[in-house]
Structures are given as structure tokens and as C-alpha cells.
Amino acid sequence: MSDELKDEMKKLKEQITAMKDQLKQMVDEQRPKGRGIYIDIPSPVRDYVEDAMQGVAEGVHGELERSIFIGPRGCRIMRHGPPEMEEPEEKVSFDKVAAVMSALGHEHRLKILSELMSGGKYVNELQEKLSEITTSTLSSHLNVLEEAGLVVQEKVRGRYLVTIPGRTAYKMARRVTRFLEMRDQE
């Protein structure tokens, strides 16, 4: 290799190194202070992200408007679950629905469920708590609740326990009533 060519290559190397340093300096100037990785996002992507974020913000705003109910007794946040698939009509057994609603449809039975919500109870304990109900009526109401599957009786000890459907039905009845009460107060 001739000396001329060697000098030429040396100059080129120096130029490349100088360009590298210059480029590094430019990047360092644009990089925000602080730790982390800096990625230069091209402007079309930035616009897209901004649009998307605006969409999310609008969605959150709309959701909050639907979820927050301001009534006379203050502000109440109602939680929305994921959208539920509507059950096909033919799968709903209205007889069973009516039986459950019918079992719930008595003040005494609701009081019994309310007492059982805090734990299993013997008939005499229920009788003590619900003195306005006679023993025979109490027994009859318990039978109705048991047939509807809202309570179950232990056969050895004899305690009555509220079942998962019973607890759910009682909570649902209370929630609907509370909602209607709040609407009436508006």
C-alpha cells in the first residue's frame, strides 16, 4: 500500500470520528434530562398517540358522567361491570324466576333472610329475633324459602343457612328498592 493511500485512509478515519462525535453531541442536546431511554417518535406516530389519548380521555369522561349519580344525599359512584351478553329468551325459565320472586315477595321472608345474612340460625333464635311472627308462620315461611333454594337447613343440627342464590337475591331486592327510593327522592 502506498504512503499516499495510507494518509488518505487516516484522514477519512479522522473525518468519520469527528462526524460521530458531532452526531453524539446533537443527540445529547435533544435528549431530555434524567434517566431512561430516549426514543425519537416520528411525528405521524405522535399525532396518532395524541388522538388515541384524546379518545381515551373522552371515554373516561363519558363513563364518569354515566357512573356518578348526584342525588339529594350526595354523590354516589355506581360501578359498571363488563357488558353482559343478553341471555337468550328460551333459556330463561320464567316459572323458576317467578318462584324465586314469589319467595322474596313477603315482608316476613325478607326479614328472615336479613337475619340469616349474619350467619346460620336455629328456629328458636329466629323466633326470638322476629317475635312478631308466630312459630307456625315462621316454619311455613322457612319452607317457602327452602323450596325456592334461598335457604338450606342442616339436618343434624337443624340450623338454617342462607345459600349463595339466597344472599344474591336478597341483595338484589335491596339494591332495586334503594335505587327506586333514590329516584323518588329526586
Next chain:
Amino acid sequence: MILQHYELDDTVMRTTESEVLLKNEKSLVEVDKGTLAVAVKSEGQPRGFVFQGKGKLVLDTIVETDEGAIGEPIERDLDKPFLVLGYTAKSGGSLAVAAKEDLEKAGYTDPKLFLEKAGSVLDRFGGRGKINDCGCSSEGGNLVFAFQNEMGRLDLLVVSRSRLVYKASGVVFVADGDKTILKSPRHIALSKPNRHITYCM
């Protein structure tokens, strides 16, 4: 593993009054007066009985959770021969030798026929002479029941003080004080104070 040589006694007995074989918070096993019984022995000592007559099994296979109760009680008539180990006449049973009329009431013309049936229950449980020692004795408070079900299989109930395990077709129920586990065709539920897991199928 200790293998005990279990065998049936030759004498067919009958209960002279109704007997409660097991009673605790979650289970009850009782037989009526006049139920046929034959002793199960090991090393010449009574270890249990095979009963046949009118009786009932009640079991509260229910798990209490914060979301509500899961499961339902089991109530079964015991009209087929069943085995109980750990229950002996010393435990308070009232037995007398069965008369011909007692056997006839249960549908047997000959005591040998009852002994054959009782032997088949013992054989199916583990085989005479092959049963692993279950530590069952009237003093230990451990009881093992083997009931024949509709499908001809044996449902097992093991009770040891506050612990109870019931294994039947499609159902497993375990209770230890206030800790309970239920596996049924419809549910799996585990519960202990302030904690529970439920799964509905």
C-alpha cells in the same frame, strides 16, 4: 402398614333398642331396634360390626362461606348391609342373639345367608385378612363406615374426633372443625374462617 386379620363372628345378633352409632355436629348414623348385626373380630377382639336393618345416615355436606352456603344435606335410608369399624358392643350397644323371626323380617331364612352377605361387604371393603389397620377402637374414637350405594360400590365415612371424611360417588366432603371442603358434581368449595374459595360448574 399393619395388616389386621379381620373375620366375622359366627353368631347373628340383633339390636334390642335403637342405636346411635355416630352423632356429631355434621353427621348421624343410627339403626332401629331389631337390626341384624354380626361382629367383626381381629385377634379374637371385637373391632366392629356389619349391620342390616332399618337405619339412616344423615350428613350435612354443606360449606358455609361469606357468599352463602354451598351444598345440601344427605339423608339416606340404610337398608343394605353396611360395615362399621371402631364401634363395639362395649361402646354401649345393646345386642341379643337374633331369633328366627328377626332373620325372617330381614328376608333371610337361614343365618348363613346373612353371614354370606355380611362377609361380602367385609371382603369388598378390603378383603378378610387384608384390611389395613385403621386404628379403630372404641377407646380411640375413630370410626370407619362402608355403605353400599345404588351402583353397588362402597361409600366411605371416616370419623376421627372433630375430623370427618365422606367419599361417595361424585362427592367428597372433608370437615375439620370449622374448615370444610366439598367437591360435588356442581361445586368445589373450600372454606376456613375468613377465607373461602368456591367454584360452580
